[in-house]
Amino acid sequence: MSEVAVxxxxxxxxxxxxxxxYWYLLMSSWPRLLELVYWPALxxxxxxxxxxxxxxxSGFFARAGGSLIGAVILWDILFRGQLGLSISFLEEMWARxxxxxxxxxxxxxxxxxxxxxxxxxxxxxxxxxxxxxxLVFFDFNFFAIGLPLIAFFCNLIFTSWSIGIFVSGLVxxxxxxxxxxVWTLMFGLMPLACVxxxxxxxxxxxxYLAWTLPPTYVFEGMRALLIDGVFRSDLMVxxxxxxxxxxxASFAIFLALLRSAKRHGSLLGGGE
Amino acid sequence: MVNSDIxxxxxxxxxxxxxxxxxxxxxxxxxxxxxxxxxxxxxxxxTGLLGGNGAGKTTTxxxxxGLVLPTSGCIRVLGHAMPEEGPKVLGRxxxxxxxxxxxxxxxxxxxxxxFGRLYAVANVGxxxxxxAADLDLNDFLDRANGKLSAGxxxxxxxxxxxxxxxxxxxxxxxxxxxxxxxxDWVRQHLLDYRSTHDATIxxxxxxxxxxxxxxxxxxxxKRGRVEDDDSPDQIMARYNRATLxxxxxxxxxxxxxxxxxx
Numbered sequence: 014m015s016e017v018a019v020x021x022x023x024x025x026x027x028x029x030x031x032x033x034x035y036w037y038l039l040m041s042s043w044p045r046l047l048e049l050v051y052w053p054a055l056x057x058x059x060x061x062x063x064x065x066x067x068x069x070x071s072g073f074f075a076r077a078g079g080s081l082i083g084a085v086i087l088w089d090i091l092f093r094g095q096l097g098l099s100i101s102f103l104e105e106m107w108a109r110x111x112x113x114x115x116x117x118x119x120x121x122x123x124x125x126x127x128x129x130x131x132x133x134x135x136x137x138x139x140x141x142x143x144x145x146x147x148l149v150f151f152d153f154n155f156f157a158i159g160l161p162l163i164a165f166f167c168n169l170i171f172t173s174w175s176i177g178i179f180v181s182g183l184v185x186x187x188x189x190x191x192x193x194x195v196w197t198l199m200f201g202l203m204p205l206a207c208v209x210x211x212x213x214x215x216x217x218x219x220x221y222l223a224w225t226l227p228p229t230y231v232f233e234g235m236r237a238l239l240i241d242g243v244f245r246s247d248l249m250v251x252x253x254x255x256x257x258x259x260x261x262a263s264f265a266i267f268l269a270l271l272r273s274a275k276r277h278g279s280l281l282g283g284g285e
Numbered sequence: 286m287v288n289s290d291i292x293x294x295x296x297x298x299x300x301x302x303x304x305x306x307x308x309x310x311x312x313x314x315x316x317x318x319x320x321x322x323x324x325x326x327x328x329x330x331x332t333g334l335l336g337g338n339g340a341g342k343t344t345t346x347x348x349x350x351g352l353v354l355p356t357s358g359c360i361r362v363l364g365h366a367m368p369e370e371g372p373k374v375l376g377r378x379x380x381x382x383x384x385x386x387x388x389x390x391x392x393x394x395x396x397x398x399x400f401g402r403l404y405a406v407a408n409v410g411x412x413x414x415x416x417a418a419d420l421d422l423n424d425f426l427d428r429a430n431g432k433l434s435a436g437x438x439x440x441x442x443x444x445x446x447x448x449x450x451x452x453x454x455x456x457x458x459x460x461x462x463x464x465x466x467x468x469d470w471v472r473q474h475l476l477d478y479r480s481t482h483d484a485t486i487x488x489x490x491x492x493x494x495x496x497x498x499x500x501x502x503x504x505x506x507k508r509g510r511v512e513d514d515d516s517p518d519q520i521m522a523r524y525n526r527a528t529l530x531x532x533x534x535x536x537x538x539x540x541x542x543x544x545x546x547x
Contacts, residue, residue: 023405030402037395038388041429104388112385113445116350117403118376275354275368278313281347281384 027119031127035101036134049135053089053143060085061151079153080239081209086147086155087165087235088208089140091228092199094173095180097135098128099195102181106189112280121271125264128181129174136170161238164249165231171256172227176202178263182270188279208232227252227259302361303328303453303485304349309358311344311509318344320509322358326487326502328452331479333496333517334489335529336506337537342489343384345506346455349487350380363453376404381446382457389431393422393441396430397448404449416444420474436467443471447478454478456488460495468492472499493530503529505536512536 039045064081105111114124144155156162180198184191205219206228212220223229230252234245274280304326311319319341326332334342347353349360351368360367365374387396394413401409417423420440425433430441439460446454459475460468472495479486490496496503497517505513505520513520513536517529524532525543535542 026405027403030399033402034388034391034395034399037391037399041390108388108390109384109386110388112352112382113387113400114403115352116375116380117400118372118405119403120372272354275352278311278344278347278353280352281343 024120024123027123028127028130031119031124032130032134035104035127035131038104039135046138049093049139050142053093053139054146056085056089057082057143057146058150061147061153065151079151080236082147082151082153083155083158083235083239084208084232086140086143087169087231088203089143090136090166091169091173091206093136093139094132094170095177095199096195097132098174098177099181099184100135101128101131102177103184103189103192103195106184106192111185115280121268122264125178125267128177132174132177133170158235158238161234161244161249164246165235168227168231168249168252168256171253171260173199175256175259175263178260178267182263182267185267186270186274186277186279202226202228205229206232211236225255227255230255301328301364302326303330303363304487305361306345306349307359309345309348309360310356311341311348311353312356317509319348319355322506322509322511324504324511324514326485328485329479329483330502331475331486331488331500332502332504333500334487334504334506335491335493335496335533336489336512337491337533339508340506341509342506343382343457344509346380346382346457346487346489350378350455351375376449377451378453378455379404379446379449379451380455380457381442381459382455383461384457387430387438387441387445390429392427392429393433393444394426396441397444400445400448406449412448413444416447420444420447435462436464439463439467439471443474450482452482452484454484454486456486456490458490458492459488460490460492468495475499493528493533497529505532507536513542 061082064079067081105114147153147155158165176199180195183194205215205223206226207215207223208228212223212229212233215223230248234248234252237243237245237248302325304324306325307323309319309322310317318339322341322345334345336342344353348355349362349367351371354368363374363377365371367374391399397413397416398409401412406412413426417426420443422440422444425437430438433441439462443459446456454475456475460471463471475486476499478484486499488496488499500517503513503515503517503520504511513523515523520532521527521529523542524535524540526532526535
């Protein structure tokens with residue numbers, strides 16, 4: 014190269030470039046921003062009023078103060094975390110930009126890290142107003158959960174990333190025809206993750222399955238905290254261990270699907 | 286390298302070449318998109334890949350870039366095996382293709398900023414200003430990419446391809462859908478870039494005049510195989526034709542070179 018004004022690129026710089034790309038995109042479209050806030054706000058208002066009604070009519074819910082609203086917010090962290098990652102990925106498919114990225118010095122792991130960072134940013138934009146609405150309308154201070162909230166949040170976000178990375182790999186390999194899985198897979202986990210009811214409600218054999226999912230431990234831990242006033246650190250540790258396995262597996266699967274996409278020439282098309 | 290049984294150790298000549306492709310084959314299910322293709326492209330040259338639709342040009346370029354994995358054969362780019370050593374070489378090359386777009390909602394400046402950072406360009410702002418002047422982008426530098434005309438988009442894609450001042454430039458139909466004036470302007474710019482940077486250019490094109498004007502060497506592909514490989518003048522002489530377009534038609538319709546038939 015002649016007077017090439019290029020220096021050795023660092024991973025951090027490439028990740029930063031990708032985050033900047035998604036930030037520009039988010040800021041260029043007010044409907045995208047509005048959508049991030051709209052659904053969580055709608056959720057919290059609907060479920061908040063339901064909880065208000067139940068506390069007036071049921072002794073249990075009067076005691077369980079906030080467990081329903083807490084579950085709604087934690088579920089949204091799980092769902093929106095996954096969506097935040099997967100939608101940033103889909104933006105590349107919709108824009109037919111993957112070829113540009115895959116041929117640049119950007120490494121797949123750096124791409125995934127930038128998607129994780131974007132998932133946190135999009136989550137913050139959607140969930141922080143949601144928690145404020147819960148405080149103002151239903152007198153539920155989500156942040157009063159305190160330190161356990163960090164354990165709940167980390168475990169949920171790790172699960173959301175694992176699923177987000179996995180579904181992004183599926184779309185990468187199979188094209189936009191597989192896009193619907195981005196929106197639906199997490200809902201498939203909802204009944205088993207026991208978001209709104211204790212694991213004990215499930216039939217015995219289904220309970221074994223439920224305990225294989227990290228979010229089950231989080232929702233069970235949240236109920237223990239809000240209803241019984243006990244922080245179950247053991248549940249958080251189990252969840253973290255399963256999450257570590259899931260996250261490592263999701264990375265490996267994504268790389269395998271990327272390789273398969275390159276073998277099948279899918280990166281040149283990206284359509285259905 | 287893929288399939289180690291047919292990938293010999295690279296020779297010094299292969300390492301000196303900008304691109305060295307040996308026995309490259311790509312099979313999609315039952316279709317042989319590229320069939321035992323070998324060529325070596327020397328640094329600083331402009332080479333055209335010619336061929337009809339489905340000849341294997343795009344697949345060959347995509348394999349060189351690492352976007353498609355070969356079924357067998359080996360590729361070395363700037364002395365490095367692809368795709369294994371891609372991270373060592375991807376920052377020194379770039380490409381433009383109609384199969385990929387620049388993000389539509391971002392402005393031209395935002396897009397170039399991002400790619401500048403991805404390619405570790407030291408002073409991205411300065412480089413964008415330089416490209417904007419060279420490629421006449423200033424009037425729409427802060428306009429969303431989706432709101433540009435086809436000609437403007439092509440210039441922006443070219444700016445992205447040149448952002449890191451690549452040693453190796455891969456171009457797939459660089460002037461497709463451009464009016465003759467803009468296409469001519471792009472070709473002149475490519476020639477200028479090659480002479481000022483001693484860059485190597487490999488381009489796939491259907492435009493025979495473009496290939497005649499730009500290329501030192503032409504590789505003609507048909508049904509995934511190399512049909513002919515020489516300078517444009519030599520190929521035209523071999524087919525006893527005045528233009529590459531006539532040669533192209535001869536190849537497409539299965540007419541052998543005059544030298545072979547006489």
